[in-house]
Amino acid sequence: MKTYKIAWLPGDGIGIEVLEASKIVLDKLNFAAEYIHGDIGWEFWCTEGDALPKRTIDLLGNVDAAMFGAITSKPVKEAEYELVSELRNKGLVYRSPIVRMRQTFDLYNCFRPTKAYKGNPLNLKDDIDIVVFRENTEDLYVGVEFSPVPKELSDTLQKLSKPFATFANLNGNDYAISCKINTINGCEKIIRTAFEFAKEHGRKKVTVIHKANVVRATDGLFLEIGKRVAADYPEIQFDEGNIDAMTMWLLKNPERYDVLVAPNLYGDIISDLCAQMVGGLGFACSGNIGKKLAVFEPTHGSAPKYAGQYKVNPIATILATKLMLDWLGEKEMALKVEKAVAQVVEEGKVRTYDMGGNASTLEMAQAIADCI
Ligand code: NAI
Numbered sequence: 001m002k003t004y005k006i007a008w009l010p011g012d013g014i015g016i017e018v019l020e021a022s023k024i025v026l027d028k029l030n031f032a033a034e035y036i037h038g039d040i041g042w043e044f045w046c047t048e049g050d051a052l053p054k055r056t057i058d059l060l061g062n063v064d065a066a067m068f069g070a071i072t073s074k075p076v077k078e079a080e081y082e083l084v085s086e087l088r089n090k091g092l093v094y095r096s097p098i099v100r101m102r103q104t105f106d107l108y109n110c111f112r113p114t115k116a117y118k119g120n121p122l123n124l125k126d127d128i129d130i131v132v133f134r135e136n137t138e139d140l141y142v143g144v145e146f147s148p149v150p151k152e153l154s155d156t157l158q159k160l161s162k163p164f165a166t167f168a169n170l171n172g173n174d175y176a177i178s179c180k181i182n183t184i185n186g187c188e189k190i191i192r193t194a195f196e197f198a199k200e201h202g203r204k205k206v207t208v209i210h211k212a213n214v215v216r217a218t219d220g221l222f223l224e225i226g227k228r229v230a231a232d233y234p235e236i237q238f239d240e241g242n243i244d245a246m247t248m249w250l251l252k253n254p255e256r257y258d259v260l261v262a263p264n265l266y267g268d269i270i271s272d273l274c275a276q277m278v279g280g281l282g283f284a285c286s287g288n289i290g291k292k293l294a295v296f297e298p299t300h301g302s303a304p305k306y307a308g309q310y311k312v313n314p315i316a317t318i319l320a321t322k323l324m325l326d327w328l329g330e331k332e333m334a335l336k337v338e339k340a341v342a343q344v345v346e347e348g349k350v351r352t353y354d355m356g357g358n359a360s361t362l363e364m365a366q367a368i369a370d371c372i
């Protein structure tokens with residue numbers, strides 16, 4: 001059997017604990033892997049001015065897949081910036097290491113299945129089984145931002161855009177610009193991935209999410225490409241909806257939805273909504289998938305208030321290992337993980353605090369491993 005090379009990136013806070021828990025399950029499966037530690041997160045921003053050091057990027061370029069815990073981001077509160085004022089004075093600018101990882105390796109497909117496991121007291125309804133595909137490298141996350149707005153940009157926009165007249169007379173310090181950039185290639189790749197998934201897994205419907213009636217250029221493009229790609233899959237029902245209306249419909253009738261595909265920001269929002277309907281952050285897993293590399297993670301962050309307590313739910317991370325095994329082609333192992341999770345949730349004997357119990361992170365992982 002092949003020995004996989006897996007980059008192991010615990011990060012900060014509970015990221016370390018949930019990754020440790022997921023290893024209990026991988027070991028029980030006898031998953032043959034060499035786990036190689038990679039540095040990522042807050043500590044490395046503070047000490048090196050880089051939350052994703054080059055050595056970690058090199059490592060990621062040389063593995064079959066990666067498991068990532070969570071990081072603590074640079075705080076937004078100005079007072080807390082003082083912590084790293086020395087670095088700031090050197091002109092080092094913080095950029096999310098997760099977004100950088102996604103962009104560096106073109107992990108364009110953010111794959112977030114949300115399924116209501118039977119017996120989970122946190123389920124909104126019991127028949128939810130929605131798979132979200134979120135475009136992962138473009139849109140409002142490209143990092144093309146201006147604050148303050150330089151005069152040459154303001155002058156150009158004034159020439160090119162009528163609605164910009166509202167801002168043209170403002171001082172550059174009085175507003176900010178974040179660019180939403182979506183390419184034909186980027187839209188097509190994620191939408192096709194969603195339809196291919198639907199075809200392969202016997203799913204009936206793909207819903208394209210947008211706000212094309214207002215954000216006409218970028219979201220209009222996303223919707224147009226959605227319709228074009230859908231024509232190649234006549235056996236799958238094409239559906240579309242505005243992001244705002246979709247939040248209401250999903251909450252009202254989640255069982256009517258199947259596969260969702262969205263540009264980066266809407267996908268981020270809608271996947272959190274879907275996750276909450278099936279148990280919240282303790283259940284939300286995510287794959288950042290490219291052509292050569294894929295990085296799997298729980299969707300949650302480092303939850304500083306619980307760090308070091310080993311009390312958070314490791315199921316999100318254990319389900320992320322399931323996604324990793326699937327992606328590596330280890331379908332049987334992946335199935336075993338999901339079955340074991342489903343069994344422990346249904347039996348209801350071992351529950352972490354979020355599910356109303358008092359099992360620890362590692363006890364929950366052990367209970368799941370014991371079902372394998
Ligand atoms: P968070 O996701 O870390 O935690 C928010 C709350 O969700 C927790 O206090 C807890 O009540 C609950 N929660 C999270 N994970 C849980 C689990 N496994 N089991 C049970 N309950 C769980 O979000 P927060 O507190 O807003 O952010 C903390 C730090 O994490 C920030 O620095 C933030 O920027 C960063 N962050 C990092 C992410 C990542 O690494 N992918 C994603 C989101 C936030």
Ligand code: MG
Binds near residue numbers: 269272299
């Ligand atoms: Mg999010």
